[in-house]
Amino acid sequence: MEYDRRTFSPEQTINETLLSPMAFDFKPLDPNAFPAEYRQQYEELGYVRIPGFINAEEVALIHENLNRVIRDIVPSLPDTAVFYENKELKDSIKQIIGLYQHDDFFEQLYLRGRFFNLSEFLIGRLVSGRNMQYFNKPPGIGKPTPPHQDGFYAKMTPLEGMTMWLALEDVDEENGCVRYINGSHKRGLRAHGKTGTLGFSQGITDYSDEDRAAEVCMIAKPGDLMVHNALTIHRADANQSATRTRKALGFIYYSARAREDEEASRKYKEELNRDMRDTGKI
Ligand SMILES: O=C(O)CCC(=O)C(=O)O
Numbered sequence: 001m002e003y004d005r006r007t008f009s010p011e012q013t014i015n016e017t018l019l020s021p022m023a024f025d026f027k028p029l030d031p032n033a034f035p036a037e038y039r040q041q042y043e044e045l046g047y048v049r050i051p052g053f054i055n056a057e058e059v060a061l062i063h064e065n066l067n068r069v070i071r072d073i074v075p076s077l078p079d080t081a082v083f084y085e086n087k088e089l090k091d092s093i094k095q096i097i098g099l100y101q102h103d104d105f106f107e108q109l110y111l112r113g114r115f116f117n118l119s120e121f122l123i124g125r126l127v128s129g130r131n132m133q134y135f136n137k138p139p140g141i142g143k144p145t146p147p148h149q150d151g152f153y154a155k156m157t158p159l160e161g162m163t164m165w166l167a168l169e170d171v172d173e174e175n176g177c178v179r180y181i182n183g184s185h186k187r188g189l190r191a192h193g194k195t196g197t198l199g200f201s202q203g204i205t206d207y208s209d210e211d212r213a214a215e216v217c218m219i220a221k222p223g224d225l226m227v228h229n230a231l232t233i234h235r236a237d238a239n240q241s242a243t244r245t246r247k248a249l250g251f252i253y254y255s256a257r258a259r260e261d262e263e264a265s266r267k268y269k270e271e272l273n274r275d276m277r278d279t280g281k282i
Pocket residue numbers: 135145150163164165178234235236248250
């Protein structure tokens with residue numbers, strides 16, 4: 001494994017001029033400092049669960065910055081970058097796509113912090129960032145996330161990728177924990193078809209009772225991180241709480257050598273945007 005070109009030593013500071021109004025303080029960690037068990041678990045199960053990957057102050061800083069982005073930046077974003085559970089209700093945001101492209105704080109969190117270094121450690125190669133998203137399930141109306149494999153959405157070859165899912169609040173069965181199927185990353189891509197769900201337009205078409213019985217629910221506290229392989233099957237239930245939100249961040253990384261099929265990706269996005277408009281979802 002080679003880390004010399006793209007990693008940051010713990011002492012290294014971020015260029016002050018790049019900082020957004022809320023200070024960035026997620027010191028990168030040396031990739032070699034992560035425990036070997038993280039990679040073992042990731043390779044065996046298709047995911048690794050890391051409790052307390054960031055601390056309470058760091059979680060609070062992310063919330064502050066999210067609130068600022070939602071207040072100051074979201075109103076000017078295109079309808080293909082912000083999805084609402086109900087587009088008439090501005091407090092029902094369910095997803096912000098490409099969060100790092102809209103704000104410096106999130107760009108640095110994504111590309112200059114310990115998340116990036118962890119992705120290199122787990123993949124064992126240099127990586128590049130593909131997308132960072134905000135996920136919420138608003139109380140009462142937050143819909144289920146259909147069973148899927150992220151690799152189906154990403155038109156990448158080789159499919160060497162992962163998503164990091166960072167809980168920003170308590171997540172459990174009631175408000176819609178992420179559910180993984182152990183070892184599913186070893187069995188290839190399953191058939192996907194349209195789901196009608198905004199933000200997760202494709203789902204596994206033959207998801208069975210056997211699949212459901214094999215699910216493991218990722219109960220999480222704020223700051224806990226789950227990292228899943230692009231082939232790991234996962235889903236989440238609706239938010240059944242009348243009062244609790246379910247906020248999280250998703251960080252998607254692929255190996256630097258993975259290439260996107262640009263034509264397939266462009267076609268897919270065009271069709272998706274057309275579908276979302278035609279069905280009145282955006
Ligand atoms: O937040 C969710 O419900 C699901 C997120 C997801 O599917 C992912 O991070 O790949």
